[in-house]
Amino acid sequence: MQTAINPPRFIRAKEGAARFGVSVGTWWNWNNPKSRHYRPDFPKPIKIAANSTGWLESEISAYIEQLAATREG
Numbered sequence: 001m002q003t004a005i006n007p008p009r010f011i012r013a014k015e016g017a018a019r020f021g022v023s024v025g026t027w028w029n030w031n032n033p034k035s036r037h038y039r040p041d042f043p044k045p046i047k048i049a050a051n052s053t054g055w056l057e058s059e060i061s062a063y064i065e066q067l068a069a070t071r072e073g
Helices: 013-020 024-032 059-068
Strands: 048-049 052-056
Touching: 013 024, 013 059, 048 059
Parallel strands: none
Antiparallel strands: 048 052
């Protein structure tokens, strides 16, 4: 029996924002310490190339799970 190995995957801002149902601008505000919407516990971006930034899909998924676990009711 083979076990599937899922290598780490990057997601870009557009895909990440879609997962949360927010705009790309809001996504970037959550990452910007100067924004009033900054979320210090939000996963940090990783520079993929000179003009490319991504987030590890596993960290985004874990953050969503963390939010779900702390909700009220």
